[in-house]
Amino acid sequence: MGDVNTEVGTDQGATVAGTDEEPGFDAELRERLASAVDVARAATEEFAITGVGEHLGTTVEAAYTTTHRFASELPGYRGWYWACVLALVPGGEVTVDEIALLPGDDALVAPEWVPWEKRIRPGDLGAGDLLPPAEDDERLVPGYVSSGDEALDEAAGPIGLGRPRHLSRQGRSAAAERWTAERGPDTEIARSAKHHCGTCGFLVPLAGSLGTMFGICANEYSADGQTVHLEYGCGAHSETEVPKDTTPPVPDAYDDAAVDVVVLPQQLAASARARSAGDTSAGEAGTGETASGAEGSTPADEA
Numbered sequence: 001m002g003d004v005n006t007e008v009g010t011d012q013g014a015t016v017a018g019t020d021e022e023p024g025f026d027a028e029l030r031e032r033l034a035s036a037v038d039v040a041r042a043a044t045e046e047f048a049i050t051g052v053g054e055h056l057g058t059t060v061e062a063a064y065t066t067t068h069r070f071a072s073e074l075p076g077y078r079g080w081y082w083a084c085v086l087a088l089v090p091g092g093e094v095t096v097d098e099i100a101l102l103p104g105d106d107a108l109v110a111p112e113w114v115p116w117e118k119r120i121r122p123g124d125l126g127a128g129d130l131l132p133p134a135e136d137d138e139r140l141v142p143g144y145v146s147s148g149d150e151a152l153d154e155a156a157g158p159i160g161l162g163r164p165r166h167l168s169r170q171g172r173s174a175a176a177e178r179w180t181a182e183r184g185p186d187t188e189i190a191r192s193a194k195h196h197c198g199t200c201g202f203l204v205p206l207a208g209s210l211g212t213m214f215g216i217c218a219n220e221y222s223a224d225g226q227t228v229h230l231e232y233g234c235g236a237h238s239e240t241e242v243p244k245d246t247t248p249p250v251p252d253a254y255d256d257a258a259v260d261v262v263v264l265p266q267q268l269a270a271s272a273r274a275r276s277a278g279d280t281s282a283g284e285a286g287t288g289e290t291a292s293g294a295e296g297s298t299p300a301d302e303a
Contacts, residue, residue: 052072198230
């Protein structure tokens with residue numbers, strides 16, 4: 001490749017280090033780097049051996065560096081491209097910094113890697129599966145041991161007494177956010193409801209701080225067994241009544257004194273046949289009278 005330095009990582013900037021020359025990226029250096037397509041292609045083909053396509057363009061990365069992009073023709077790498085980074089400092093030669101095969105905007109790439117502990121989704125847990133919480137699970141905080149006083153333990157139960165861990169503030173907030181999104185006051189069915197769950201007889205109250213916002217629906221025809229917001233609502237509220245209309249029904253007005261005569265098609269056909277038969281009979285009668293008149297006048301004429 002001639003006088004081109006292809007050693008990856010070579011820093012030609014050291015040639016001007018310690019001098020009074022201010023580092024910069026002037027138009028001449030920019031032009032030389034942009035026009036070094038052959039240098040970038042030769043280095044890329046030497047590195048890749050095969051699969052280097054047409055030149056796609058250049059990108060100025062930083063002072064003294066420009067990236068040349070070549071289309072990838074490797075099987076299975078549609079949308080990928082070869083990137084060859086060139087560097088140039090005043091008084092130096094074009095240097096190949098690095099070469100890499102990178103995905104483009106429409107490249108087929110694997111989905112973003114997700115750690116195993118974060119791949120579980122709601123509904124994945126089945127019978128016999130074990131899903132222990134993480135040791136630093138922010139949804140849980142340490143609980144409190146029992147005091148031995150039944151009355152005190154019963155009163156302190158909602159705040160976690162007797163359980164090794166219970167919901168933290170973050171855990172309660174996350175649960176409230178999920179429940180509000182599914183059955184909260186901003187859902188379509190809640191906005192169209194006249195009554196809210198907070199006044200419904202089918203609501204089973206919750207203990208603890210979440211009970212100030214949520215309850216369990218016990219109406220089998222509605223959100224049975226689901227956590228609902230107190231401002232949620234539906235048409236199956238315990239106080240729902242069928243609207244009563246006190247206005248007496250007004251019958252449709254019609255005139256029973258007028259008579260509309262309707263001639264049926266059968267009647268029209270019968271009338272037409274009758275007229276046709278009458279015309280035929282009249283014609284035959286006229287012909288007979290003419291003949292009789294002629295016969296009656298013959299003797300007189302002869303006389």
